[in-house]
Amino acid sequence: MSSRVRIKDVAAEADVSVTTVSHVLNQTPHTRVNEETRRRVLDVAARLNYRPNRVARSLRTQSSGMIGLLTEEFATTPHAGRIILGAQEAASRNNLTLAIINSALQADAVERRDDVAALLDRQVDGIIYATVFHDVVSPPAELRTVPSVLIGARDRTRRVSSVTPDERQGARDAVRSLVALGHRRIGFVANTTDVPATRGRRLGYLDALEEAGIEADPDLVAEGEAEAGGGFEAATALLDRPGERPTAIFCYNDRMAMGVYRAIGDHGLRIPDDISVIGFDDQEPIASGLYPGLTTVSLPHYEMGAWAVDSLVSQRDGDRAAGTHRLPCPLVHRGSVAPVGVSPA
Amino acid sequence: MSSRVRIKDVAAEADVSVTTVSHVLNQTPHTRVNEETRRRVLDVAARLNYRPNRVARSLRTQSSGMIGLLTEEFATTPHAGRIILGAQEAASRNNLTLAIINSALQADAVERRDDVAALLDRQVDGIIYATVFHDVVSPPAELRTVPSVLIGARDRTRRVSSVTPDERQGARDAVRSLVALGHRRIGFVANTTDVPATRGRRLGYLDALEEAGIEADPDLVAEGEAEAGGGFEAATALLDRPGERPTAIFCYNDRMAMGVYRAIGDHGLRIPDDISVIGFDDQEPIASGLYPGLTTVSLPHYEMGAWAVDSLVSQRDGDRAAGTHRLPCPLVHRGSVAPVGVSPA
């Protein structure tokens, strides 16, 4: 450990008090320092390569400049990385450092409380509590002792702000885009489990049909597991049903879309000429790796991470209002959608 | 901000000195405390829900209990999340907290130095410097002022320990498994850019052939971009060449394998009956989403993250030896490999 230089070393070398060094370096408001002195302090600090000890400053100012990010079973959610990235970059912009703790999906209330406590022990200035697979959660009460925000779920007591993707809008826009291209027989390959996205995506699908005056047809909906295999099975069922085929299929997610592609290929049909396909999640490398590239709906993970940090900053600066925010899910155009009836067949 | 209870509050309530409270709570070695007193302190601490301020402790002990993880363009590497997870869980096991900073891939030396400095300002006990797309790097010299370790690349000066995946062994084992099933015409769908994995995977392929006494045949190798499209083109070229077809194809990565599947399907061939396929990366959701599931080689990201933290801990405890460590890349069996000649065709 090379002993780092402390503020008193700078003071001695510049022949001033530590008070003055602190004022100069921090540009303390309402404190005028002689220009000559200021320069000297700056010169010495630079020459000695002085860097203030943030731990000492934290203790004194009662503000650590750290933000805690609690993720829930990060491993299972491929997009968690984008949340972290968004949060990290927003934190850097605000001169904040991000500390991360991951708790197991099956962690109980006691464990989660311990994780929050560990962050609080480090005097974090705020906590982001990110979850998956839940609509509403009851985070440990200790969360509210500092500015806090939920990602991916709402707070049961509505006392903590939250930010979630607007799944319904995303699905609605996707299906609207199909309608705009003349599609009226639009299938829906749905998932079976009840996660937050399930309801929103289904409602968005129905919204768009209703807007367009298209009656929802149960024969155009098939369910499966939210994986490629489930998508294959659902699409196969859809295509094998008697009656007119759908001209487009909206999928619960990109994984299912992967299976839908295969089912369509197995039926000797082509995307998008015979059938248009839209996914959800914009999950790489599926979306761009499929052929043709999958038109899909993107989840605002990066944006939610950044929004959460910004919310923490406003809370720190006095904003007391807790609210629920939905961030838009934009449609990403690739090559799997075409106007209806373009096929020469 | 609810004013948290401090050690002096516990001392006052238990009618002892803060010294005693500290000794009891920290179980200071070689310090005996009267059992009655000990119980009382413990009771009061629990009742007041006292939690020591880690910032104050850090300042006093000159040890923050924090580890800094510097990731390089996290966004572009889908597996970074597993590194973070491995590091985070290992950190938790060692009662350490993980602070994360992400630097842009195109960040210059000055920016990287700033990122390291920001971590050092927080008095981190160690730094993990994770990179992608490099064989050898020259991290900022400041890195060596604390225990440090590189993930994904070696240190040019060999003074910092590093941990990397054993790409060559992974590729060798994959191709060996093909040889063991009787394959002798084993194609290689290679990538074009020169990243660390490129050389190792190619060498591993050649190793296995040589071991088996199979002469490397340039006609069985085709290159492409390391994406699904590149894999499709390379495999198409391979299958369209005059002469005997390969009975198996080893792919540079899973993305390319995705395109290889399509090319094989377009040629009216079946996996694994007509051609076996092995990928590399075990990248979800490709690997399990393809049909049949892709047999592939897994990258030890989680393990590298954990190894890095453990290395930091040993360094802190006195281990001075810097070294280069390679972690094995295990073969993951799914459904894309079969013995040669199983096809009735």
Next chain:
DNA sequence: CTGAAAGCGCTTACAG
């Protein structure tokens, strides 16, 4: 077995 006191490296009223 227990406690008074110093000190980690800063910032910040306060005084001059």
Next chain:
DNA sequence: CTGAAAGCGCTTACAG
């Protein structure tokens, strides 16, 4: 314009 001093909340020799 500048500095002496207190104090953030702990730990740890040291003394008794």
